[in-house]
Amino acid sequence: MDIPKAHLVDMYETMVRIRRFEERIRELYFADKLPAFDIAAGLIPGEMHLAAGQEPVAVGMRPHLHPGDAITATHRPHHVAIAQGVDLNKMAAEIFGRETGLGQGKGGHMHLFSVEPNFGCSGIIGEGMPVAVGAAMAFKARGTGNIALSYFGEGAANQGAFHESLNLAALWKLPVVFICEDNAYAISVPKASSTAIPDNSDRASAYGIPGVLVPENDPVAVYEVMGAAMDRARRGDGPSLIEIKTDRLWGHFEGDADAYRSDEFKEDMNVRDPLVAFGKRLVEEGVLSEAEQAAIKEKEYATVEAAIDFALASPYPAPEAALNHVFA
Amino acid sequence: MTTMTDRKLTMQKAIAEGIAQEMAVDPSVFVMGEDVGVYGGIFGATEGLLDKYGPERVIDTPISETGFIGAAVGAAINGMRPIVELMFVDFFGVCMDQIYNNMAKIHYFSGGNIKVPAVLTTAVGGGYSDAGQHSQTLWGLFAHLPGLKVVVPSSAYDAKGLMISAIRDDNPVMYMFHKGALGLGWMVNNPHATGPVPEESYTVPIGKARVAREGTDVTIVTVGLSVHKALDAAALLEADGVSAEIIDLRSLVPLDREAIVASVQKTHRLLVVDEDYQSFGMSGEVITTAVQGAFDYLDAPPVRVATPDIPIPYSHPLETWTLPSVDRIVAAVTEMVSG
Numbered sequence: 001m002d003i004p005k006a007h008l009v010d011m012y013e014t015m016v017r018i019r020r021f022e023e024r025i026r027e028l029y030f031a032d033k034l035p036a037f038d039i040a041a042g043l044i045p046g047e048m049h050l051a052a053g054q055e056p057v058a059v060g061m062r063p064h065l066h067p068g069d070a071i072t073a074t075h076r077p078h079h080v081a082i083a084q085g086v087d088l089n090k091m092a093a094e095i096f097g098r099e100t101g102l103g104q105g106k107g108g109h110m111h112l113f114s115v116e117p118n119f120g121c122s123g124i125i126g127e128g129m130p131v132a133v134g135a136a137m138a139f140k141a142r143g144t145g146n147i148a149l150s151y152f153g154e155g156a157a158n159q160g161a162f163h164e165s166l167n168l169a170a171l172w173k174l175p176v177v178f179i180c181e182d183n184a185y186a187i188s189v190p191k192a193s194s195t196a197i198p199d200n201s202d203r204a205s206a207y208g209i210p211g212v213l214v215p216e217n218d219p220v221a222v223y224e225v226m227g228a229a230m231d232r233a234r235r236g237d238g239p240s241l242i243e244i245k246t247d248r249l250w251g252h253f254e255g256d257a258d259a260y261r262s263d264e265f266k267e268d269m270n271v272r273d274p275l276v277a278f279g280k281r282l283v284e285e286g287v288l289s290e291a292e293q294a295a296i297k298e299k300e301y302a303t304v305e306a307a308i309d310f311a312l313a314s315p316y317p318a319p320e321a322a323l324n325h326v327f328a
Numbered sequence: 329m330t331t332m333t334d335r336k337l338t339m340q341k342a343i344a345e346g347i348a349q350e351m352a353v354d355p356s357v358f359v360m361g362e363d364v365g366v367y368g369g370i371f372g373a374t375e376g377l378l379d380k381y382g383p384e385r386v387i388d389t390p391i392s393e394t395g396f397i398g399a400a401v402g403a404a405i406n407g408m409r410p411i412v413e414l415m416f417v418d419f420f421g422v423c424m425d426q427i428y429n430n431m432a433k434i435h436y437f438s439g440g441n442i443k444v445p446a447v448l449t450t451a452v453g454g455g456y457s458d459a460g461q462h463s464q465t466l467w468g469l470f471a472h473l474p475g476l477k478v479v480v481p482s483s484a485y486d487a488k489g490l491m492i493s494a495i496r497d498d499n500p501v502m503y504m505f506h507k508g509a510l511g512l513g514w515m516v517n518n519p520h521a522t523g524p525v526p527e528e529s530y531t532v533p534i535g536k537a538r539v540a541r542e543g544t545d546v547t548i549v550t551v552g553l554s555v556h557k558a559l560d561a562a563a564l565l566e567a568d569g570v571s572a573e574i575i576d577l578r579s580l581v582p583l584d585r586e587a588i589v590a591s592v593q594k595t596h597r598l599l600v601v602d603e604d605y606q607s608f609g610m611s612g613e614v615i616t617t618a619v620q621g622a623f624d625y626l627d628a629p630p631v632r633v634a635t636p637d638i639p640i641p642y643s644h645p646l647e648t649w650t651l652p653s654v655d656r657i658v659a660a661v662t663e664m665v666s667g
């Protein structure tokens with residue numbers, strides 16, 4: 001691996017932090033929805049889309065990010081937000097609906113917005129893509145040298161916004177990287193039942209921009225491909241489309257019976273868990289020993305726990321605060 | 329029309345049964361939308377249909393709402409009766425043009441020569457912290473646009489009968505089911521969501537309101553899950569000696585103005601409960617109807633309990649404060665009758 005050790009360690013740490021965050025949110029999500037699952041009950045009511053397994057798509061861009069770069073993400077946003085460095089305490093507090101949250105409890109888990117770092121997401125499929133195009137327009141006009149990254153699921157690639165955004169970005173040669181997180185399913189619908197061609201990366205050719213497929217759920221492969229695409233965008237050579245094959249280890253949302261994926265599919269997926277695989281590889285290549293990884297785990301678990309403690313210790317907003325912030 | 333039955337169903341099962349029975353008798357009926365097949369619809373509205381009718385008639389689509397809702401329009405004007413699902417009404421933004429410029433207007437543009445017998449089903453409503461892009465009702469928005477019928481059932485019986493009417497209707501019908509009124513096991517428990525439903529096929533006419541509860545002191549006009557909240561509020565008010573009549577509109581378009589006027593003439597007071605945004609919507613329309621049709625009968629200015637003109641917030645205390653509730657209904661009626 002021809003990658004600085006610091007970058008490998010950073011990606012591993014971030015993957016551990018993401019996975020732990022998703023695990024703890026999952027535990028707390030279900031904690032008081034038992035014995036009968038009621039989506040409206042508990043510390044975290046509402047839908048919850050977790051990204052365990054998709055860590056590589058998020059951490060691979062991290063070492064190439066500059067301050068001020070913009071990211072738009074999806075209804076499954078935590079991994080990307082954490083990888084960009086969105087304040088974990090405020091993010092947790094938002095998910096728990098607290099006054100100290102990123103949006104003071106107004107937005108919730110699908111609507112996390114951060115000014116610094118520059119992050120946004122949406123519960124509407126494909127919604128972030130044109131926004132990333134606009135961010136890139138602003139960076140170009142203002143000469144900031146920044147780029148925009150637009151994350152979306154493979155299901156979103158059949159939305160009009162995908163095609164319109166790619167065309168605009170290509171037409172205007174904007175500094176955007178479009179990143180398709182291909183976890184093979186859009187809720188229950190497998191990619192083969194929704195998409196006329198196997199690889200969305202091939203769709204780049206329709207807009208005359210580079211399209212790259214990353215066929216394995218591996219942070220190192222993502223690191224390399226994202227590095228090239230982000231450099232290209234930063235140089236002013238225009239957008240790229242990257243498709244990364246990844247795995248959603250859990251249900252579409254928490255509480256999803258996940259009956260549409262076979263046991264075999266789910267077993268295979270768990271066997272190739274990217275966090276386990278990356279950890280092993282780092283040991284084998286002498287980058288991080290098992291003991292060093294254990295120490296990283298301890299540190300990252302503490303960071304996540306501190307964020308959750310911060311959230312749980314924070315007050316709920318006053319009910320009438322609902323009226324604030326409709327207009328600037 | 330059959331009305332007597334011992335069999336009880338949830339509203340979700342009643343909807344799926346209504347669709348299944350029409351598919352059995354009319355080969356031109358088919359269903360498409362996201363996760364309507366293998367999954368049976370995220371809210372179960374198409375449960376069991378794939379097994380019964382196969383993938384040619386129960387079609388899982390890509391996330392391409394403009395494409396498949398537009399395709400429903402094309403199929404409808406060419407001999408089919410599509411039922412097309414927009415998973416949450418909040419997603420209309422990505423496909424509205426096909427709905428309001430096409431589905432709703434082609435009949436008119438054609439001078440009545442072309443019919444668009446499509447049903448657009450969609451889930452509406454909040455109350456479970458799904459935040460501002462998954463909790464809206466928005467029926468006022470669709471009712472505002474000429475050419476669409478807008479149906480909102482609140483009981484299992486009506487849900488089945490209105491679905492069958494919607495499928496047989498030669499006009500585009502938006503069929504909006506409230507997630508909290510479906511009787512889903514994983515949603516807030518709601519005893520009103522289950523009720524008697526005859527096994528055989530039957531219709532409930534679109535455009536006729538239902539008196540959900542008779543009363544003498546105040547008329548509460550509402551629709552969807554708020555009918556259930558109004559019923560609970562009326563039970564509490566009764567203990568205080570206030571008799572509330574509840575009109576379940578069942579459809580916004582056509583609006584049963586006669587039912588509104590008749591009830592207000594009887595009770596002399598009007599409260600509109602609307603989970604949709606307050607301004608420029610259903611509540612204003614109902615009040616205008618009452619003022620025009622029963623002005624001399626009103627003993628008090630009409631009042632509304634609605635969602636204030638703010639996006640629906642995520643955090644539980646914020647959302648609870650924002651949406652119409654039993655408490656807000658009781659308080660509004662109490663103030664009206666004592667004033």
Ligand SMILES: Cc1ncc(C[n+]2csc(CCOP(=O)(O)OP(=O)(O)O)c2C)c(N)n1
Pocket residue numbers: 074075076123124125152153154155156157181183185186187248252362391393415419422
């Ligand atoms: C416009 C729109 N249509 C439908 C939905 C409902 N929906 C939420 S997530 C989802 C599947 C998304 O699949 P994909 O883009 O592959 O992302 P993944 O969930 O796999 O991460 C759907 C259909 C939505 N939120 N917005």
Ligand SMILES: [Mg+2]
Pocket residue numbers: 153154155181182183184185186187
């Ligand atoms: Mg997917």
